[in-house]
Structures are given as C-alpha cells and as structure tokens.
Amino acid sequence: MHEGPPPHVLVVDDDPTVAEVVAGYLTRDGCTVDRAADGPTALAKAAAARPDLVVLDLMLPGGMDGLDVCRALRHDHGRLPVVMLTARGEEEDRILGLEVGADDYVTKPFSPRELVLRVRSVLRRTRPVATTAAPPLCAAGLTLDPVARRAAKDGRELALTLREFDLLAFLLRHPGRACAREELMREVWGWEFGDVSTVTVHVRRLRAKVEDDPARPRLIQTVWGVGYRFAAYPGEEAPGRA
Template identity: 40%
Template sequence: MPGGKKTVSRLIYVVDDEANIRNLIQAYLKKEGYEVEVFGSGEEMLAKFNEQKPHMCIIDIMMPGIDGYELCRKIRDKSDIPIIIVSARDEELDKILGLELGGDDYLTKPFSPRELVTRVKTVFRRVRPVQPKERQILTVGNVNIFIDERRVEVNGVEVELTTKEFDLLCHLCLNKNKAFTRDELLNKVWGYDYYGRSRAVDDVIKRLRKKFRDCNGKINIKTVWGYGYKVEE
C-alpha cells in the first residue's frame, strides 16, 4: 500500500489433535492478521519449533503421544515465548498445573474463537517489556532481579521462581512502596479477569515469601490489610 506502514505479522503455532478446532482457530487468527501454522500432534509441532521459533504457541492438553503438559515443559526448556493452553479439562488443579508449567493463559473448551483472539492480544500486550530501559538489574535488600534474564539471586545464589512468581515480584519491586489491590495485580500480572480471582494472588505471594524466607532473602512483601500487597523498601 503506497505510503502505508509495512506490518510484520506474528507467527503462532497451534497444536490440537482435532482438525476442526485447529482449523477454526487458524481461520480466526488469520483474520486478525496473524500468521498461523497448525499441527495435529505435539511431536509435529516440536519438530517445527526446533527449526523455527514462533511468537506464541496455542497448545491442547489432551493429545496422544506428547501431551500438552509435556510439550509445555519442552518449550520452556528452550524458550520463554507466550503459551496459551486450551483444554476440555476444567478442574482447578489442571489449570494450576498448566500455568505452573509455564502457560501464560488457560482456556477451557468449548470456547468462543473471539474470546481466544482476545486472550491472544492480551497476552501479547502483557509480554512487552515493562522495565526501565536504563536499568536491567533491580535490587531490593539482598535480592537481585535480573529483568531481561528473568532470574533472581539472593547473595549470589539463584532462587528458582515460576513465571507468575517472577512477574508478580518484578511488578511489585518496580513499584516499591506502592500498594496494589488484588484485582490490580490480577490485571497487571495475569492480564485479564483470571479464573482464580484473589486466591491466585494470595497463593503466589505465599510461595514467594516462603522461598525468600528459606534462603534468607531480605525483601519485605507486606500485606496491606483490607487492600492488597506492596513491597516495602
């Protein structure tokens, strides 16, 4: 188009053993301008992933061979790209497991293709860098947060955090002394009206406190009673 900007479409891999579902997802995402490749098995997608990394993966859980959980593990060993999980399994433990294995979102079948498109856009917005350009290492007490590398050290020893633990810690530490409600943290870290509501925030805060207590991390994640949480300097 003369005088117009050339846009580079984002590449999304979709894996589902049901052809009608993956083709429906592909049609809706292509309509929104995304480049989409579909696969019928985890093995097929993983082979392609090793050749060319996409900007996002949409993964079904219940598949023969490599299931969605194992596929998430293998992808997270290689990359930090966004992953959206779609599954007919809607038990809370299934959702928690999917998110703990590195999923950025979890959508239960049957779902509206329009809702999936909205989730894709939301996740892409959320993974944009939020850190100040001139400061890639954030220090609070004896805790060093390496933002670009997505890792945390206490006195030079690395602390293993899940995706959501790191994102929540990073957000609170980038806004030290500012209190956030649980709903604000859900919107900022999870990116939408998350299924677990305030319990999800409370659980992640509880795990962060325990991990830093176990390694003598001097970071004060304070409860603001009747309101939410903040990291206090």
C-alpha cells in the same frame, strides 16, 4: 494488530475444527500460524522454527499430553510463551497448566475472540514496542531490566516466565503496599475478571525462585484476606528504580 514482523504462533490441538477456527482468527489478527495435532509433531515444529507463542491443548492423543509438551518446550526453548486450552473448567486442570509454566489459559468451550485477545496480551508483553529506555528496578538483591526483560538475584539470572516477570515488576514498583489479588489480575494479566487462584499459583512459583526459603517468604509476603506485599525492610534501601 501487531507492530513489526507478524508473530509466529504454533497451534497444537488434535481437534481439526478447533485448530482451524483458532488458526483462522489468529491469521486475521495478523499472525502467521502453524499447526500440530500431537505432542511430538509440535516439538519438532518448534525446533525447526521457534514460534513466538504456542496455543496448546491440554488433552492430546498418545503418550504426551499438553503438560508434557509444555515442560519440554520450557526445557528446550526457555521463556517461550504458552497459552493453554483446557477442555474442562476444573480448577485442578488450570493450576496444573500454570504450575508447569503456561502463561495463560482459556477454558473450552471458548470464544475465539477471547483467545485472540489473550494471545495478543501475551505477545504485547513478549514483543514490546520500542520505547524510551526504562531504568532497572532494584531491591533486596533483585534486579529487573524492563526493556531487556531480564531478572537476576544476587547477580544470578532468574528463569522467569512472562507472567512471573510482570508480577515481580509490579510488586517492585509498589513496595510496602498491600496489592489485592484482583488488582494484580487486572494490572498484570489485564483481566477485569477471572479466577484469582491464577495469582496464587504464580506467587508460589515466583517465591520458589526469589526467596531464600520459599516456605517462609520474607520478600513476597501474604496479606491475609487481601493479597500480597513486597516487603521493604528497615535499614535496606526501599525498592524502586535504580
């Protein structure tokens, strides 16, 4: 169930059976659903009525696959959340989807109920229920506003995806502590199990946006054999709530 107006979800899949099943489950979960069978149609529908989330198949007919569509959606609509469907379970497919900005992925064949839960999780983060004001998180030139879901470095706004924002917020809330990949997957993604390469890909993307030199990261450090740590440097104010 969702608070406020029903979320608008665009389902992009050329398999009519899959699209119908997914649309049916999402509708029963309280979403309004539109469908498209190819990339150009999906982009046209997104332009006509911006959805709250897109469920996007990686393999689409014609010259525009799911990766192309995801890139175009990111270019045209910024932080529009995308849950990608991959027909194969190969790690390369999942990583490619995450690299172009997908917020989550589900591998075919999948449980429609699992997909609904993933969609619900993403929507919960992008359409938060009104809460008491939370102060911004500030450290090392970074400022995150959890309520407005805006982030900046040295006053310049960062174009972070949903998961990148949540990942950075979690690290800022736990400065100096080694956070295991499994913990990050549980706390940021809400997954009790899954492929930890998802975390690795998002850390790489996040470093490219917040580090002065992503090849030599100073803020998000690797803790070998464990995970990652947001570094608090001597002489600097410890990361925390402003």
